[in-house]
Amino acid sequence: MPLFLPLALQVAPPTPGPVPPPSVTTYILAGRVIDRPGRPPRGATTIVVRDGKVAELIDGHQTPPDRTNVIDLSSQTVLPGLIDAHVHLSSDRAGQEGLLAEFTEGAQMHAYEALWNAQKTLRAGFTTVRNLGDDGATLALRDAVARGWVTGPRIVDAGRSISTTSGHMDARLGLNDELRDHPHTDNLCDGPEACRKAVRLQIGRGADVIKIATTGGVNSRIGAGLGAQMFDDEAKAIVETAHLYGKKVAVHAHGADGIKVAMAAGADSIEHGTLMDEEAIAVMKKAGAFYVPTLSTVNGYKERIARDPNAYPPEVRKKIDWRISITGKALERAAPAGVRIAFGTDAGVSKHGRNADEFELLVQHGLTPVQAIQAATVNAAELLGLSGEIGTLERGKAADLIAVAGDPLADVRVLKSVAFVMKGGAVVPLTP
Template structure:
């Protein structure tokens, strides 16, 4: 009898109410409607997701609740960069990289990720990382060891022997035995590589469908995988519930990738009219991720950074064509996302891509939507990110002025919130105070 009473008493004991955070500002941008909502009161639960959005006054707060006020400011959804490389500093080019030990590169991923977060990019898709540094960084961020954005890791990129995703800078005597990680020839070898990357943490499969700019012995327009090989990659990835991305500069490689069922086309520099029509008309969405800002950096700083002349030449050859084709693809109704290729340029250059996208045909709203709503759709993460909306994570960027009138307002953010927590208040585990 006494045990029953004790148990009943324990069930009836009140529990502490979960703390909520209330975020206010002059307005926020609803990227679904393209309109501002004035005087929002955004309530965030202790899980970092938005519980409600009202307007007007903040309700009476409990002692555990918190109010974060950004009076005079505009709130935007946290930005999504769909094409990033975090483990390769942009100021190390060509053969300069060989002066660093192997473990140097993963270490550089953490500060790059934190820098991108502080610039407003609360979600990053990583499309290729040596030693799976992106998988490790995602784990370190989620467990609180370092501060950074939400990471969608790609692990090792897939490609053909001697292609853009293979190592092409070394002579045969210095090649390691066997194929590089991610390299396969023929549909079955590439299916195996899809399974292997997913097994070790990849959440997107990136494949090099054409040659590239910053490799040797490849040309950007050159197809390097057959349509059958690309279809095997797409089919295998989709079977496991994983999306795909194809590095594809050349027109033929782009069309092969689209017909094969690849989900996003990276760079798309030399796309032709047929490729634009094909991408715009597919029942299964195909997204273009076109990095039209970074050439400004590579051409001005590349030689000083050690980039070889052959690579700078290729970069020059496709730069303006890519920008012109961005405009044509947008006008042709292709779905577009924001992809910077950070790593080719440093993080502090990335926000300038919004202005370049507007210069080449997008409205300021469309450029912001590419980096928010569209990115979430292309990732299949509309329940989590991409908008300031009930149920999604409270990931926000605070800016001054009116970015719909002047897109440059996003280039100098006044603050960033991830999961309802201001980024400047995020403390890694090693620096947290003792309990």
């Protein structure tokens, strides 16, 4: 046996790593603080931030002796960084424009688009998002943000969304036969065993959460409508497999039948829920599942149609017009019944960076301002499994916070104009 290693295999002696920077403490002088949404706000408060976390909240305004690292927000209302539990970062386009982009732009461009949209979202005050399905660009972005390579919100990512063949997540819908081999199909499953495999594939890709569709969708080009498109045993196989690996399951479901299929399987959240009936509301409440209404989609639809009446093919446009007419009705029934609400916009259908438009719609359809803020903080943090890190301003949690002029407890529209954003103790520039 040789007593030496080839040069290429020789192991170099360890070198010292970078010297960690000295601990930095920042004093934030807040005029008013909604530190734990749902509880009475604090008055003038000093928020002490150290090493990216909230170290202390002190009544009144205090400054360090040398008056360094002081941020004066004494005329502002400060609250936790906001959370959008339903976005699609790799696209800000939909309809025919989005379909064309799938064939004219590559994965690299989609990755840059995801970064661009993520930064718009962060500047709007959303320091955490749950990305519910794309071609994979956001998985890499999630890791790049976590490494500090780029600036963006904290990302919980689903990889590719799962559905049955010809279900809402089948990217081949509406394509001619010559193009049907182009899109990915490894997110499609038929039968329990195939559905278990589809979940394991996304987990192997690094997904934090599993997204499935038990019903048809508004944007998908299929004549089967918005009813159930997945059998009970398929949904059960998906949810059981995801939970086996410690992953929650978010379910795209419009029709009440698909909601009930998801709830019988033990899913964690229902996205959209447009046709939720009394039975679906009852089973969701009993299960403690979250409802993510995604009301902002109507804004995206209206704006695109105003710009181009032919933005969507006729079979999709018909569903869009229906969706606009019925939006918010399910929330008006679900919230008073005690179903837990989490904030989500479906940004990508609506515009990234305009996520706070959802607050106004939530209040229009029955939530109080404080309930709407809870949906985007404490509730969304619980849905994402991150209550120990985000959602409130408490000692030991991430220093994710925003500031606005005015009182969002009186008028949630002030959240559309965020004056200050901090994520993980770092101030976020509000201009590109």
